[in-house]
Amino acid sequence: MRDPGVPYNGAMPRLVRYRKESASSYAEGVFATLELLAARARAVERVLLSSRGDANEGVAKIRAACARIGVPTDVDDRTLERLTPRESHLAIGVFRKYEMELDAAADHLVLVSPSDMGNLGTIARASVAFGVRDLALVRPAADAFDPRTVRASMGALFRTSFEYFDSFAAYADRFARPVYAFMTDGTARIDRARFAAPCALVFGNESSGLPLVFRELGTSIAIPQSDAVDSLSLPAAVAVALYERARQRAEEVLR
16 A cells, blocks of 8 residues: 555656546546545545645645545646646546446436436436436446546546446346336326336436337336426436435335
């Protein structure tokens, strides 16, 4: 283990801008780095700090956390600027990508071909907020480890488990459970549906939604809305569904 609390100035691999095939990724910003250290400490390789952060309370917490778990820190303005030239971060956490498996006993949020990294990060944050921490991502799908996803999640991504599947059928073969497919023309209103546990809450692509075949795979659910817009955004629709699922779980506990 590295000496805790000692800034690292030895030979480490030169960091480059993130690519999907990279073995490591970055948590950009103080809050996301703190979440990384709290939730996925074993994956952290090092933390880069800005010389501007000496008086920052969050940076002090990062230094303390790194000292506690033996993660090297390095004040390196040049690398920070090179990795995120349009940003002004006080910290970046460098971490190895890791593998996870979904919890078979938990509810799953299933995203079929989500394409936007920012949306995926926002959804991950809502998932953690409402207690559904297992995400199934059906390819083609946005890269959950992309720094844009991590940043949009404010680090909440590190508190989720996610797996990629080549098709929804591949997911369903592993996890036999009630399927609730959210569609603008769903046959059941969300406020009148009762979710069995554990279940799969399924959403489609941002632009096209779910194919009609999902009507035959489970219960199709609609979120009532006004005619002023054609549909909710994907993150908004997911947040509504997660809230309703959390509300029903709370009711079940009180019975």
